Amino acid sequence: MAARDEPEGALMAIETRPDTDQDAAEASPYQALLDHGRERGYKLDWLQQRETFGSTPDIGTEENGGFLLQNADSGPFDQTPDFSDNMTGRPRGALKRAEAPRVGNYPVRTKSDVWLRNGAQLYEEAVQRQWSSSTDIPWHTLEALPDEIERAECQLTTFLTEVEFVAGDVPGKWIAYTTPDYYEPRMYLISQIMDEARHLDVFRKRALANGGGLMGQLNRAGAAGGVIDSARDFTEMSARLHISGEGSVLSLFRMGELMSYNDAEKAMYRLAASDESRHVAFGVMHLQYLSQTDPERSAEIHGYLDEIELGLTAAADPQNPVVRGTDSNTAISILMGGGADKASVEEGQKMLLAVRRRQIKEYMQRVRVAGFGERFENGRAAVALEQYVSA
């Protein structure tokens, strides 16, 4: 700790300084150090002592999670500006260097545009809950399945592989768009991209693991990515991706046992659901922060929710694997109903209705938590939502 209080180099420089007043050096070692350098023709002003020198954060214990990001920052490092002028990649709280080059043209420099409370906690949770599709899925439990079941599984996992690519691809650019002063949401998004890469690989592996293979590309998944990617604003993107797309997929994954035929598939949906719940939580918590700090954007957010509800209630959302008229809908009907014959598919369709009702109930709950629940009371929300919930 002594090294943090009094940099070793500084002390050595002072101690070997022959021609400066010793009392002054003791009164202000830093000033004496500057004098020492100036007299010899070099600058030592970069060797600042910051406000936090001498104070140590709570580094935790192994039992309580260790040294967590939310406990690291204090003083100037904990000050997140409402507006950021940082265009040089400067870490939050670090001292400005006047000649630093502009390395980022960050469009996201308003805190409410990207912020959430507990972003550091969510990032730490993501780091701690990483898993491996190689070793955490009991692949050896796969056994030969009836042909129509295996084909349905391959079609569904093809869909999921494709949409997981979108879920990693779309938030990617927003990382580079965001000022380093808001590093917590940036780092959280980096963890999300790692999660989505793993989802992509686990569903790809499942398509190939049991003697099957990837099936047909979906006719509209690319368009779904395009729609989310066309967002002009981070919150618009987050509403479409985190609240809508990932929310719908999370509700389905939570019912993954109903379409699993072995422990490998159960583990695959359970582990992916645990990641997706974090991605959805990010979107909900961001929207909640926005609703509390920037009410002027409320009408705009309701506009995004109008659009999301159209997709949730009609066969119009290419991100949603359970909407009617899609290959993934048929695949899930076969998996849930237990076969491709008429009675099984009808049974599967009934179970899919339960998935859709769950999607809508969970969506409504998220919107309420985010602070936009008045739309369900004042007639703004899509009428079909209630029809699904009360069906």
Ligand SMILES: [Fe+2]
């Ligand atoms: Fe995912």
Ligand SMILES: [Fe+2]
């Ligand atoms: Fe996700």
